[in-house]
Amino acid sequence: MRADVPLAKAYLLLNHGPVTLVTSASGGRSNVMAASWAMPLDFDPPKVAVVIDRNTLTRELVDASGEFVLNIPPRALAAAVVGVGNASGREVDKWARFGLEPLAAARVGAPLVAGCIAWLECRVLPERAVERTYDLFLAEVVAASADERVFRQGRWHFEDDSLRSLHYVAGGQFFTTGTAHESAPGR
Amino acid sequence: MRADVPLAKAYLLLNHGPVTLVTSASGGRSNVMAASWAMPLDFDPPKVAVVIDRNTLTRELVDASGEFVLNIPPRALAAAVVGVGNASGREVDKWARFGLEPLAAARVGAPLVAGCIAWLECRVLPERAVERTYDLFLAEVVAASADERVFRQGRWHFEDDSLRSLHYVAGGQFFTTGTAHESAPGR
Numbered sequence: 001m002r003a004d005v006p007l008a009k010a011y012l013l014l015n016h017g018p019v020t021l022v023t024s025a026s027g028g029r030s031n032v033m034a035a036s037w038a039m040p041l042d043f044d045p046p047k048v049a050v051v052i053d054r055n056t057l058t059r060e061l062v063d064a065s066g067e068f069v070l071n072i073p074p075r076a077l078a079a080a081v082v083g084v085g086n087a088s089g090r091e092v093d094k095w096a097r098f099g100l101e102p103l104a105a106a107r108v109g110a111p112l113v114a115g116c117i118a119w120l121e122c123r124v125l126p127e128r129a130v131e132r133t134y135d136l137f138l139a140e141v142v143a144a145s146a147d148e149r150v151f152r153q154g155r156w157h158f159e160d161d162s163l164r165s166l167h168y169v170a171g172g173q174f175f176t177t178g179t180a181h182e183s184a185p186g187r
Numbered sequence: 188m189r190a191d192v193p194l195a196k197a198y199l200l201l202n203h204g205p206v207t208l209v210t211s212a213s214g215g216r217s218n219v220m221a222a223s224w225a226m227p228l229d230f231d232p233p234k235v236a237v238v239i240d241r242n243t244l245t246r247e248l249v250d251a252s253g254e255f256v257l258n259i260p261p262r263a264l265a266a267a268v269v270g271v272g273n274a275s276g277r278e279v280d281k282w283a284r285f286g287l288e289p290l291a292a293a294r295v296g297a298p299l300v301a302g303c304i305a306w307l308e309c310r311v312l313p314e315r316a317v318e319r320t321y322d323l324f325l326a327e328v329v330a331a332s333a334d335e336r337v338f339r340q341g342r343w344h345f346e347d348d349s350l351r352s353l354h355y356v357a358g359g360q361f362f363t364t365g366t367a368h369e370s371a372p373g374r
Contacts, residue, residue, distance in 0.1 A: 012357060015355060015357065016354035017203065017205060017206075017354050019204075036202050036226075037226045037228065038226065039223075039225065039226045039236070040224050041224065041321055041323060042321070047321070049226070049236060075368075078368065082371065127317065129314075129316065130314065134325065156362075158362075167354070167364060167365075168202060169199060169202055170202065172369050172371060173367060173369055174370065175343075175364045175365050175366065176365040176366050177364075178365025178366070179362065181262075181265060181360070181363065182359050183269045183359050
């Protein structure tokens with residue numbers, strides 16, 4: 001069900017602005033956090049930008065490994081998204097606490113979150129100045145995959161409501177990705 | 188109908204990942220382009236990150252003025268969003284061509300797009316290295332406002348479908364912002 005996405009199409013997984021789960025691993029530890037502040041940065045080779053707060057365990061693991069995965073969760077995982085966004089991996093094993101299952105990634109040590117609808121495996125680009133000043137990480141996407149039920153032939157197909165992606169607001173409030181439209185240029 | 192949004196709440200206008208229109212002005216010229224690659228970068232003072240390609244007129248105007256506005260368009264402006272994303276301000280007056288009306292901003296010289304549902308007025312932060320390498324602009328939000336029909340008391344209220352925000356994919360395809368949900372942390 002999980003299928004590779006060509007790297008030149010990887011930006012499409014993130015282009016519509018869904019919330020992400022950031023997974024990371026180093027030295028036998030791994031973690032998962034929620035991040036809304038993630039976006040594509042380039043097409044091919046694909047790059048992304050994501051904000052990872054300096055006080056998080058994720059930051060420690062990403063700094064140590066130079067890798068992370070951006071996982072795109074579906075509505076079915078909404079409660080877990082809110083959960084991992086409100087707990088610290090320093091205090092609790094968020095995988096166990098929120099019933100999330102790690103899967104091996106193809107190209108990085110950080111795990112994938114099972115049940116997500118898309119995955120971008122990323123290697124951090126050495127831009128220490130913006131990391132230090134803004135907690136902003138720039139990274140190259142080295143592998144991408146998606147659940148074929150919702151992303152195939154380079155397009156999203158949100159037919160099952162429980163598999164729609166999420167757009168986070170604050171305080172446990174989010175929107176699902178809504179109706180698809182095509183629009184020709186014009187007034 | 189347009190009401191100020193407190194700066195500490197400005198990130199909420201962009202947090203759910205909508206497509207934006209970037210407006211800019213310098214030396215008597217102004218322009219509007221579409222940008223999906225925009226996200227919050229900090230809460231308070233609010234900052235944003237946005238990718239502005241080096242080959243665009245917008246880039247020239249932003250480089251000259253150090254200012255831009257991120258406008259959040261509603262579904263009613265979808266065709267204009269696709270239009271300005273597929274035309275160059277060097278070749279056509281995109282305001283006139285796509286029937287968009289500029290309004291004066293409060294704190295920057297770049298205009299607001301009338302009929303949008305939210306506006307973030309931004310001043311570029313001096314991060315020339317990432318601008319040059321990645322076309323990535325980091326900026327501080329110096330004023331924010333929103334259409335009270337859809338954003339009030341620090342929350343989105345998408346009741347009118349024509350005023351829902353948009354999430355752009357590619358090739359004229361986009362999603363509207365869908366159903367709102369609340370979720371408590373847990374499985």
